[in-house]
Amino acid sequence: MPLDNLVCGLLETGVNKLHQLDSSAKQKRKALDGTIIGVSLKEINKPLYFVISNQQIDLLSQFEGQPDCFIRVNFLALIELQDNHQLTNLIKSGQLEVDGDIKTVQKFAQLLTEMDIDWEEHLSKKVGDLLAHKIVYHAKQCKKTFTKQSDKAHKQLTEIITEELKVAPGPLEVAYFCDQVSDIEKQVAALEKQLARY
Amino acid sequence: MSEREENTTHFGFKTVEEEKKVELVAEVFHSVAAKYDVMNDVLSMGIHRIWKRFTIDCSGIRHGQKVLDLAGGTGDLTAKFSRIVGQEGHVVLADINDSMLKVGRSKLRDLGIEGNVEYVQANAEELPFPDNHFDLVTIAFGLRNVTDKDKALASIYRVLKPGGRLLVLEFSKPIYKPVSKFYDFYSFNILPKLGKLIANDSESYQYLAESIRMHPNQESLKEMMENVGFEGTEFFNLSAGIVALHRGYKY
Numbered sequence: 001m002p003l004d005n006l007v008c009g010l011l012e013t014g015v016n017k018l019h020q021l022d023s024s025a026k027q028k029r030k031a032l033d034g035t036i037i038g039v040s041l042k043e044i045n046k047p048l049y050f051v052i053s054n055q056q057i058d059l060l061s062q063f064e065g066q067p068d069c070f071i072r073v074n075f076l077a078l079i080e081l082q083d084n085h086q087l088t089n090l091i092k093s094g095q096l097e098v099d100g101d102i103k104t105v106q107k108f109a110q111l112l113t114e115m116d117i118d119w120e121e122h123l124s125k126k127v128g129d130l131l132a133h134k135i136v137y138h139a140k141q142c143k144k145t146f147t148k149q150s151d152k153a154h155k156q157l158t159e160i161i162t163e164e165l166k167v168a169p170g171p172l173e174v175a176y177f178c179d180q181v182s183d184i185e186k187q188v189a190a191l192e193k194q195l196a197r198y
Numbered sequence: 199m200s201e202r203e204e205n206t207t208h209f210g211f212k213t214v215e216e217e218k219k220v221e222l223v224a225e226v227f228h229s230v231a232a233k234y235d236v237m238n239d240v241l242s243m244g245i246h247r248i249w250k251r252f253t254i255d256c257s258g259i260r261h262g263q264k265v266l267d268l269a270g271g272t273g274d275l276t277a278k279f280s281r282i283v284g285q286e287g288h289v290v291l292a293d294i295n296d297s298m299l300k301v302g303r304s305k306l307r308d309l310g311i312e313g314n315v316e317y318v319q320a321n322a323e324e325l326p327f328p329d330n331h332f333d334l335v336t337i338a339f340g341l342r343n344v345t346d347k348d349k350a351l352a353s354i355y356r357v358l359k360p361g362g363r364l365l366v367l368e369f370s371k372p373i374y375k376p377v378s379k380f381y382d383f384y385s386f387n388i389l390p391k392l393g394k395l396i397a398n399d400s401e402s403y404q405y406l407a408e409s410i411r412m413h414p415n416q417e418s419l420k421e422m423m424e425n426v427g428f429e430g431t432e433f434f435n436l437s438a439g440i441v442a443l444h445r446g447y448k449y
Contacts, residue, residue: 005251034284036261053281055310060282065260 004061008048012059015112019057021122022115029111030054037108038067043075050108057111069100069108081109207345210408216345223343224295226402231297233397234272235305240396241389241403247274249441252434253338253367254278256445262286263333266357268322269293269340273302279334280311290327292320293340322350327357338367342413352426358448364428366419369410370435370442377438385410416442 019025032052040047051058077095080086090096098105124132162170207216238246261284267276270291279289293299296319303317320326322344335354344350372378385407393403416433423431428446435442
């Protein structure tokens with residue numbers, strides 16, 4: 001029991017800390033003021049109740065009343081919840097079960113996933129404008145280099161496999177091979193026709 | 199305890215006149231009110247938050263219900279209850295000590311909690327509320343300081359609606375010997391020193407440690423609740439019995 005409470009407490013603090021940084025969160029919470037949403041992961045079957053109010057989100061691990069909305073969701077589907085257009089797909093494929101108003105679920109998903117946090121602004125209050133700009137600029141630069149490098153590594157790896165080690169065929173080889181196959185197919189068909197004549 | 203006279207009670211390990219205990223307890227809380235929250239976090243190493251969370255989980259509280267948070271102090275439980283019961287619900291934060299009540303009120307106002315919360319200075323022994331009024335009464339770390347506990351429990355029983363429940367969160371007796379040893383050392387040697395260091399008041403925290411020892415253990419508190427009419431009473435030991443949550447229903 002107390003372990004649940006500990007997890008709940010940590011989650012609650014985390015979510016609310018992030019919400020404090022997000023200027024639009026208050027508006028979103030206002031739209032859901034007073035609603036209680038139960039969420040249960042299919043894998044662990046332990047419901048969590050989100051009590052949403054103007055001030056903050058409270059998490060309860062036990063709730064004896066009737067929540068406004070109850071969601072049962074796969075762990076993997078959680079990530080896709082970000083995209084509101086995916087909701088109906090998820091319901092159709094059975095990864096998401098909703099008991100209650102679907103609009104509430106959409107708003108709730110937005111509340112938790114669409115956080116618009118201006119890290120540079122918040123950082124600037126702590127370390128000053130100049131340093132904050134530098135840090136965020138470098139962080140972005142790092143991210144860019146990282147994606148570039150990983151793309152490059154990806155490319156190199158394919159080249160090593162197809163060109164140097166020759167463990168897998170390159171795209172042109174595959175295309176050539178396919179052409180050859182279809183050529184043979186045609187020849188076989190022609191041959192069959194000739195045979196049929198006799 | 200055996201040579202205790204009729205009109206005396208205990209204040210920590212000391213024996214005092216019954217009328218004096220109220221005053222003495224009041225003094226303790228007047229002196230710690232300002233630093234109460236910080237001290238709670240430091241002394242319990244933050245664990246009191248988990249105890250309170252557990253209490254809320256056991257409360258079964260719902261939208262639109264009425265809650266009395268007795269000895270609510272700085273309003274930790276009230277804040278949560280206020281959000282759960284919503285605007286149609288009602289939460290009363292009651293404390294006998296006006297310093298604590300003031301700290302609680304200003305803290306909750308700062309949090310933006312208003313509208314469904316009322317603040318009442320009340321004595322738990324003579325609650326100023328009508329019969330059958332509340333769906334839930336909680337008393338967290340408060341019963342220990344009440345002079346006549348049976349009277350307080352009876353008074354709580356009176357204001358509860360049939361079907362309502364009482365939750366008593368209070369220090370209790372550790373269930374394991376080693377824990378008990380460490381706990382005794384901590385509360386008599388470290389706790390008053392920390393109190394001196396942070397709130398500049400070692401006596402209040404000496405009293406805290408002593409009053410915990412004088413408080414009835416799990417089984418006797420359960421019996422006391424049953425004696426005034428509570429049914430289906432049970433208790434949960436938290437942190438190896440350092441704290442226990444008692445729950446009783448009025449049917």
